[in-house]
Amino acid sequence: MRETSWVSRTTVRDEMGFRTEGGESLQATTKQRDRGEKQDEARAEMGYRREMRWVPREARDDTEGQRRRGTTKEKVITMGEVDPAFIQAEEHRPKPDFTRAEGIPLIDLSIISSPNSSVDNDLALGALVEEIGDACKNWGFFQVINHGVPLAKRQNIEKASRIFFDQPLEEKRKVRRNEEKVLGYYDTEHTKNVRDWKEVFDLNVQDPTVVPASYKPDDEELTRWFNQWPEYPTDLREVCEEYAKEMEKLGYKLMELIALSLGLPKDRFHGFFEEQTSVVRLNHYPPCPVPDLALGVGRHKDAFVLTILAQDDVGGLQVKRKTDGEWLWVKPTPNAYIINVGDIIQVWSNDTYESVEHRAMVNSGRERFSIPCFLGPAHYTNVQPLEELINQQNPAKYKPYNWGKFLVTRKGSNFQKLDVENIQIHHFKIPESESAEKLD
Numbered sequence: 513m514r515e516t517s518w519v520s521r522t523t524v525r526d527e528m529g530f531r532t533e534g535g536e537s538l539q540a541t542t543k544q545r546d547r548g549e550k551q552d553e554a555r556a557e558m559g560y561r562r563e564m565r566w567v568p569r570e571a572r573d574d575t576e577g578q579r580r581r582g583t584t585k586e587k588v589i590t591m592g593e594v595d596p597a598f599i600q601a602e603e604h605r606p607k608p609d610f611t612r613a614e615g616i617p618l619i620d621l622s623i624i625s626s627p628n629s630s631v632d633n634d635l636a637l638g639a640l641v642e643e644i645g646d647a648c649k650n651w652g653f654f655q656v657i658n659h660g661v662p663l664a665k666r667q668n669i670e671k672a673s674r675i676f677f678d679q680p681l682e683e684k685r686k687v688r689r690n691e692e693k694v695l696g697y698y699d700t701e702h703t704k705n706v707r708d709w710k711e712v713f714d715l716n717v718q719d720p721t722v723v724p725a726s727y728k729p730d731d732e733e734l735t736r737w738f739n740q741w742p743e744y745p746t747d748l749r750e751v752c753e754e755y756a757k758e759m760e761k762l763g764y765k766l767m768e769l770i771a772l773s774l775g776l777p778k779d780r781f782h783g784f785f786e787e788q789t790s791v792v793r794l795n796h797y798p799p800c801p802v803p804d805l806a807l808g809v810g811r812h813k814d815a816f817v818l819t820i821l822a823q824d825d826v827g828g829l830q831v832k833r834k835t836d837g838e839w840l841w842v843k844p845t846p847n848a849y850i851i852n853v854g855d856i857i858q859v860w861s862n863d864t865y866e867s868v869e870h871r872a873m874v875n876s877g878r879e880r881f882s883i884p885c886f887l888g889p890a891h892y893t894n895v896q897p898l899e900e901l902i903n904q905q906n907p908a909k910y911k912p913y914n915w916g917k918f919l920v921t922r923k924g925s926n927f928q929k930l931d932v933e934n935i936q937i938h939h940f941k942i943p944e945s946e947s948a949e950k951l952d
């Protein structure tokens with residue numbers, strides 16, 4: 513009997529708008545191929561879709577032949593032909609030997625989440641507040657466990673997110689974001705003008721969310737941003753809304769701890785969120801044939817107040833360590849949330865806590881999902897250093913900026929691939945020399 517020769521074919525499904533094939537260097541005999549299939553099935557049982565398929569060489573050759581003859585309808589892109597829009601400049605590409613050793617701090621929130629715990633336990637609360645303060649100062653990032661978010665709510669949204677992204681592109685595009693409807697599905701986000709290897713679905717925590725109608729400073733007109741919901745999965749809306757409520761609760765708790773760590777009253781930040789602009793985002797990072805050249809999300813800092821991120825067990829988030837600028841891989845901790853300080857806390861705290869750069873790697877074998885929630889204040893908030901935290905010795909380092917205008921400018925700029933740098937908080941930074949002059 514003739515042994516069939518098998519080749520592995522990695523198929524990146526059409527989420528990114530095209531099909532791509534790769535991984536053809538692997539060859540196997542029937543036995544080896546069967547073993548591979550078994551492993552794939554085990555993975556599928558764990559909840560992962562199989563992305564690597566073994567196909568008989570003849571079939572592969574046939575597709576190749578069709579492509580060469582131009583008879584296939586699909587646009588087949590081979591490894592060397594990935595859209596250059598995805599390719600990172602050399603200095604920003606992930607290094608294969610990234611550091612996994614030292615992790616961001618892991619903080620146990622059980623004393624404030626468990627119903628039986630006595631929150632009056634001043635000593636324990638004091639220690640927790642100190643831990644949070646140290647993590648914000650030294651890392652800008654930490655993970656929390658025993659955070660009080662019911663596991664079922666997280667599992668529900670994770671499942672619905674998989675089902676949503678698993679649909680054909682044309683279905684997802686029915687809830688596509690555009691200039692008027694700024695929430696919903698989107699697959700062409702760019703970070704620092706390089707396209708991200710991902711697709712997202714955005715929703716407001718408060719629906720609708722009130723924001724300025726235009727980025728123009730003198731235009732006072734307001735508008736409302738509404739959530740868009742797909743037909744399928746039918747429970748997406750319900751599970752997202754329930755999850756968003758949990759994010760709000762956890763967000764408030766964290767903001768109380770952060771306020772205490774800055775020596776402020778526990779409820780110091782509550783007022784900013786009476787009308788909020790918080791967003792929950794479903795991220796899907798499909799397998800990528802060039803994971804050493806592209807990124808799921810390019811390096812960036814989060815512009816909002818605080819980010820609460822759920823990452824799955826694939827992992828890919830990297831954080832830039834403050835001490836030496838090294839990119840650290842954040843090892844997934846089951847059911848934990850990764851918290852990071854956003855630009856607004858940096859301004860409110862007058863640089864006591866800094867927003868830290870991070871990015872997400874992709875890989876060629878497994879798709880990855882993550883769900884960040886970005887806490888945002890009311891649109892009318894003028895973001896500026898808190899007056900309790902500035903004085904003659906420590907003058908304000910930022911000029912006030914209007915959050916709604918900032919947000920609308922950012923959203924608008926996503927539709928034109930800007931050649932200029934995106935709006936950033938450093939545009940509002942007061943030069944050292946000027947703040948020094950004010951002392952005289």
Ligand code: OGA
Binds near residue numbers: 870
């Ligand atoms: C983001 C982000 C990281 C991740 O969406 O802003 O940083 O791991 N995501 O998905």
Ligand code: NI
Binds near residue numbers: 814819
């Ligand atoms: Ni981010």
